[in-house]
Amino acid sequence: MNFSRLSTSVIKGKHLTSEEALELIKTSDDDTFELIAAANKVRRAKKGNQIKLCAIVNARSGKCSENCSFCAQSAHHNTSVDIYPLMQSEQIVEAARQAEKEMNATCFSIVTSGKGIIRDGDIYTLQAALKSIAGESRLNRCVSLGMVSKEHLNILKEAGLSNFHHNLETSRSHFEKICTTHSYDDRIKAVKMAKEAGLKVCSGGIFNVGESLEQRIELAMTLKELDVDQVPINILHPVAGTPAAKDHHAISPFEVLRLIAAYRFVLPDKDIGLFGGRESSLGQLQPLMFIAGANVTLIGNYLTVKGQSAQKDLEMIQSIGLDVQTNAGQT
Numbered sequence: 192m193n194f195s196r197l198s199t200s201v202i203k204g205k206h207l208t209s210e211e212a213l214e215l216i217k218t219s220d221d222d223t224f225e226l227i228a229a230a231n232k233v234r235r236a237k238k239g240n241q242i243k244l245c246a247i248v249n250a251r252s253g254k255c256s257e258n259c260s261f262c263a264q265s266a267h268h269n270t271s272v273d274i275y276p277l278m279q280s281e282q283i284v285e286a287a288r289q290a291e292k293e294m295n296a297t298c299f300s301i302v303t304s305g306k307g308i309i310r311d312g313d314i315y316t317l318q319a320a321l322k323s324i325a326g327e328s329r330l331n332r333c334v335s336l337g338m339v340s341k342e343h344l345n346i347l348k349e350a351g352l353s354n355f356h357h358n359l360e361t362s363r364s365h366f367e368k369i370c371t372t373h374s375y376d377d378r379i380k381a382v383k384m385a386k387e388a389g390l391k392v393c394s395g396g397i398f399n400v401g402e403s404l405e406q407r408i409e410l411a412m413t414l415k416e417l418d419v420d421q422v423p424i425n426i427l428h429p430v431a432g433t434p435a436a437k438d439h440h441a442i443s444p445f446e447v448l449r450l451i452a453a454y455r456f457v458l459p460d461k462d463i464g465l466f467g468g469r470e471s472s473l474g475q476l477q478p479l480m481f482i483a484g485a486n487v488t489l490i491g492n493y494l495t496v497k498g499q500s501a502q503k504d505l506e507m508i509q510s511i512g513l514d515v516q517t518n519a520g521q522t
């Protein structure tokens with residue numbers, strides 16, 4: 192396949208078929224640099240040289256009723272994850288201040304474990320936090336709260352919510368291998384509800400959880416059909432005590448680069464980022480994620496795993512001639 196010619200067609204508006212995308216993700220190690228160079232052309236054409244930085248706060252941790260096989264926060268697994276209820280709104284706001292001032296984040300997400308909002312009072316805590324963040328910062332305001340009712344989504348939107356995160360996690364055909372306590376349709380429904388509420392939607396998945404290359408492309412096609420705005424790619428960082436950690440095999444950095452590149456070709460106009468598992472899967476090759484097509488990444492710590500320092504991330508972005516996007520000028 193001529194990757195360079197394909198990148199020109201994609202920039203002009205061609206939509207990839209599943210077969211074409213599969214061919215990309217099956218590229219050999221020898222041809223991977225050629226593939227990512229072509230994906231880089233698509234990223235530059237569609238997203239320029241600016242990299243978006245997202246930061247998160249793990250605002251409620253552990254004790255989740257669901258059994259996602261990769262997740263350290265599930266009550267079904269025996270892990271040593273921290274367990275605490277929803278933080279006070281002022282703690283959440285303080286984390287947002289740090290994200291903006293110390294890490295140059297453009298988007299801040301309040302993430303909670305669990306299937307949805309658990310306690311009645313939690314909606315008011317989240318509402319207060321979002322109002323404060325909207326009032327004092329230029330951050331885009333995101334939540335990742337599981338499944339949320341229409342009524343609660345509207346309350347949060349009125350308080351300043353702009354983005355909603357809800358991963359599909361994997362393809363429909365693989366989903367029941369990684370979770371049996373809720374359905375794929377539940378996840379699709381959450382994404383659709385957020386879109387209907389007028390929010391920007393961030394939805395992606397976790398990889399290296401036993402899925403095939405075909406299933407990686409199946410997920411990309413579903414996300415394309417749903418027309419989500421941003422796609423986070425997470426690579427399993429195995430946590431002792433989770434089922435996914437038992438059969439874990441390391442993924443090669445080249446395989447991760449091919450995955451990002453295939454997603455850039457399938458979803459050329461979307462924001463795509465390598466989030467969880469970035470350091471452990473790419474190691475010294477981390478800057479190449481941007482050449483492979485990523486234009487977003489997560490800065491600071493992950494949910495249950497520490498990330499490399501924000502300073503190191505900012506230096507990495509500059510070292511390959513890219514700029515950090517700011518929200519300057521945004522009201």
Ligand code: SF4
Pocket residue numbers: 255256257258259262263264265303304305306337
């Ligand atoms: S991924 Fe979300 S829903 Fe699944 S176990 Fe973890 S916190 Fe619960």
